[in-house]
Amino acid sequence: MPAPDPKIELHVHLEGTVRPHTLRAIATRNDYALPDDLESLYRFRDFAHFIEVWILTTNALQTADDFRQVVTDYAGEAASHGAVYLEAIFSPAERVARGVDWNEIFSGYCDGAEQARELHGVEVRLTPDIYRGASSEQAEQVVRYSAKYRERGIVGVGLGGLEAEFPPEPYEPAFTLAKSLGLASVPHAGEVAGPPSVRGALEALGADRLRHGIRSVEDSGLVAELADRGIVLDVCPLSNLRTGAVASLAEHPLPQLVAAGVRCSISTDDPAMFETDLTRDYEAAAELGVSPRAAYEAGVAGALCGEETRARLRQIGESHDWLDR
Numbered sequence: 001m002p003a004p005d006p007k008i009e010l011h012v013h014l015e016g017t018v019r020p021h022t023l024r025a026i027a028t029r030n031d032y033a034l035p036d037d038l039e040s041l042y043r044f045r046d047f048a049h050f051i052e053v054w055i056l057t058t059n060a061l062q063t064a065d066d067f068r069q070v071v072t073d074y075a076g077e078a079a080s081h082g083a084v085y086l087e088a089i090f091s092p093a094e095r096v097a098r099g100v101d102w103n104e105i106f107s108g109y110c111d112g113a114e115q116a117r118e119l120h121g122v123e124v125r126l127t128p129d130i131y132r133g134a135s136s137e138q139a140e141q142v143v144r145y146s147a148k149y150r151e152r153g154i155v156g157v158g159l160g161g162l163e164a165e166f167p168p169e170p171y172e173p174a175f176t177l178a179k180s181l182g183l184a185s186v187p188h189a190g191e192v193a194g195p196p197s198v199r200g201a202l203e204a205l206g207a208d209r210l211r212h213g214i215r216s217v218e219d220s221g222l223v224a225e226l227a228d229r230g231i232v233l234d235v236c237p238l239s240n241l242r243t244g245a246v247a248s249l250a251e252h253p254l255p256q257l258v259a260a261g262v263r264c265s266i267s268t269d270d271p272a273m274f275e276t277d278l279t280r281d282y283e284a285a286a287e288l289g290v291s292p293r294a295a296y297e298a299g300v301a302g303a304l305c306g307e308e309t310r311a312r313l314r315q316i317g318e319s320h321d322w323l324d325r
Helices: 020-029 047-058 064-080 092-097 102-120 136-148 169-180 195-203 214-218 220-229 237-242 254-259 278-287 292-302 307-319
Strands: 007-013 083-089 123-126 129-131 156-160 210-212 233-235 264-266
Touching (some): 007 064, 007 264, 007 278, 007 292, 020 064, 064 083, 064 102, 083 307, 092 102, 092 129, 092 136, 102 123, 102 136, 129 136, 156 169, 195 210, 195 214, 195 220, 210 214, 214 220, 214 233, 214 254, 220 254, 237 278, 254 264, 264 278, 292 307
Parallel strands (some): 007 083, 083 123, 129 156, 210 233, 233 264
């Protein structure tokens, strides 16, 4: 069987990568009760139900060793699908609210990123999320701890959670601070809310890249602006299908965005919860007209790594024989 094409993934929530058997083992280790049938929980009624289940299950993660294991396990899985570079998300403030120490969370994930390179040859950068609904104090703490761990692979800060209920603008101070401390802005926007959410992310939060962004398609002027500015979208086709953000894969706006000149990378979002993996999402994108090579090149363009790493990623893409598949 031929080796898989190289892949870049810019949007994966580490808490949502933990396969059910591993999550059960971690929960047992931490004496945390989980529902018996996780798999049936993962059939989501809507986006709000997904967030509810996400919080319930991810509270099982409580120690630095848990966080380290989550990164190394997923890096191994992603590498088996051809991944050479990942930008992974975690949500620290929710764990802190459950009594876990900030440094335990950050050091565990950063240890995992280091081990991922050693064990699996995958470069991992980390982009912690501020959750929508967090106080300004919590948001600032996420930013300050992210800056503290910049030398260990933290490259940006995001905004995630209930997009329709919490617009981006109130989080402007936190993202202004992040930028001043050398961190990029990578908020979720345009997933379950429309163009105003995307504009808010661009204007108030200074987004360097958008997580999802697919509902930008509802405003042709906004789409043209994304194309002109070279803003890369992290598109997660099967996630959008599972949460009901799109009614069917055939109706996904990815082809329209690409046709308008918007660069779209491809990611899994929460692969364990959405019954997907990098190969499946890249195949879904290919069905929608985005070739593996185009997805990889958009990933190179959108990556928040240094120029040395970007040059190496570019070289991997240029030396690969994309036409023999």
